[in-house]
Amino acid sequence: MEGLGFLGAGIGAGLAVIGAGLGIGNVAASAAEGVARQPEATADIRTTMIIAAALIEGVALFGEVICVLLALK
Amino acid sequence: MKRVKAIKAMAIFRVTALIVPILFSFNSLVFAANPEMQEVQPAAASVEAVHGEAHPVAATEAETAHGDAHGEEKAGDVIMHHILDNNVIAFEPFGEIELPKIVIGGFDLSITKHVVMLWTVSAILIALFAVAGGKYRKMTAREAPKGIANALEALVQFIRLDVAKANIGKGYEKYLDYLLTVFFFILLCNLLGLVPYGATATGNINVTLTLATFTFFLTQAAALKAHGIKGYLAHLTGGTHPALWIIMIPIEFIGLFTKPVALTIRLFANMTAGHIVILSLIFISFILKSYIVAVVMSVPFSIFIYLLELFVAFLQAFIFTMLSALFIGLASAHEGHDEHEAGAATHH
Numbered sequence: 393m394e395g396l397g398f399l400g401a402g403i404g405a406g407l408a409v410i411g412a413g414l415g416i417g418n419v420a421a422s423a424a425e426g427v428a429r430q431p432e433a434t435a436d437i438r439t440t441m442i443i444a445a446a447l448i449e450g451v452a453l454f455g456e457v458i459c460v461l462l463a464l465k
Numbered sequence: 466m467k468r469v470k471a472i473k474a475m476a477i478f479r480v481t482a483l484i485v486p487i488l489f490s491f492n493s494l495v496f497a498a499n500p501e502m503q504e505v506q507p508a509a510a511s512v513e514a515v516h517g518e519a520h521p522v523a524a525t526e527a528e529t530a531h532g533d534a535h536g537e538e539k540a541g542d543v544i545m546h547h548i549l550d551n552n553v554i555a556f557e558p559f560g561e562i563e564l565p566k567i568v569i570g571g572f573d574l575s576i577t578k579h580v581v582m583l584w585t586v587s588a589i590l591i592a593l594f595a596v597a598g599g600k601y602r603k604m605t606a607r608e609a610p611k612g613i614a615n616a617l618e619a620l621v622q623f624i625r626l627d628v629a630k631a632n633i634g635k636g637y638e639k640y641l642d643y644l645l646t647v648f649f650f651i652l653l654c655n656l657l658g659l660v661p662y663g664a665t666a667t668g669n670i671n672v673t674l675t676l677a678t679f680t681f682f683l684t685q686a687a688a689l690k691a692h693g694i695k696g697y698l699a700h701l702t703g704g705t706h707p708a709l710w711i712i713m714i715p716i717e718f719i720g721l722f723t724k725p726v727a728l729t730i731r732l733f734a735n736m737t738a739g740h741i742v743i744l745s746l747i748f749i750s751f752i753l754k755s756y757i758v759a760v761v762m763s764v765p766f767s768i769f770i771y772l773l774e775l776f777v778a779f780l781q782a783f784i785f786t787m788l789s790a791l792f793i794g795l796a797s798a799h800e801g802h803d804e805h806e807a808g809a810a811t812h813h
Binding site for chain 2: 435439442443446447449450453454456457464
């Protein structure tokens with residue numbers, strides 16, 4: 393039964409990464425589209441993209457930290 | 466053409482300078498992580514003897530290896546030893562410095578590895594900016610800065626214009642000091658974790674929580690200054706009907722604290738995760754006890770992650786500064802419809 397904790401941590405980490413990957417992928421796709429359409433707005437788009445990506449990544453990292461705590465317990 | 470050759474030579478030199486310390490640290494890690502080798506191979510033991518007295522860490526590792534032969538647990542312990550804060554600064558082949566343990570009134574105020582790193586960063590920053598500032602003092606107005614002053618000016622201007630001015634707007638000069646300090650401090654903390662014998666002070670949640678607390682208080686001070694106490698309290702209601710206040714006030718109140726907590730966890734987790742990944746990749750070859758895995762997988766992948774970490778060091782310092790500026794800007798912005806929408810977007 394001890395091993396199930398590790399299993400849960402591993403699955404949880406994977407799920408968090410899937411979510412963050414989808415989210416950041418969407419952000420990057422939209423940003424690339426925006427830059428292609430309006431190259432003069434590159435700087436603004438980049439800033440917005442980094443902020444959005446950081447927020448998504450932050451949520452994913454919450455999940456990862458919980459998984460690490462679970463695995464180290 | 467000559468210049469191109471010189472640049473190429475410089476690049477090769479830099480890559481070598483990057484890789485050689487890593488290889489050396491691998492070498493020392495072999496003995497720290499794999500004490501069984503000392504018993505199995507007398508040659509390795511004699512090499513360890515040449516290095517001086519046996520490392521206390523290696524000795525304890527050897528004891529645990531006697532107790533149980535779980536390779537993973539041992540690697541995990543060594544990784545945690547590298548990540549977590551402790552009272553020892555290890556210069557692995559040369560010995561180590563034991564730091565004093567100070568407990569005052571029940572509080573553990575001992576000087577730890579990360580505290581020493583924080584002091585080192587402060588000392589480097591003071592020296593760096595004293596040199597750069599001295600250069601500016603001697604310069605005439607028409608002269609362009611050179612060397613270190615030029616390098617720092619690029620970063621300072623970037624923070625000033627693209628981060629502070631773009632996010633805070635009018636009156637950004639008051640907050641520029643804090644933003645520049647926090648940017649360079651975090652950047653250097655992150656980078657010092659990537660040099661041999663260094664430790665990532667920002668990989669300690671206490672450090673990042675302290676930095677985020679500074680941002681929190683600055684944000685609240687900016688909000689109080691911009692709106693006054695009445696406006697500040699009115700903002701907590703979210704501008705809704707009094708019947709909804711019982712829901713809105715707790716939500717907005719919690720919302721005040723989620724921002725610094727998110728800043729804390731983001732910086733801490735990013736810096737810790739990168740180091741855990743690097744060390745795990747290195748330890749794969751120890752767990753599998755294979756040189757082929759080391760050559761094919763551990764070394765190339767950990768160098769790749771190392772370079773990624775180099776990028777992340779800059780990115781996280783930038784993001785912390787950027788979000789601090791954004792929060793200050795949102796707090797001090799005058800109430801308007803589109804600003805409120807932007808505020809709602811950051812309440813994740």
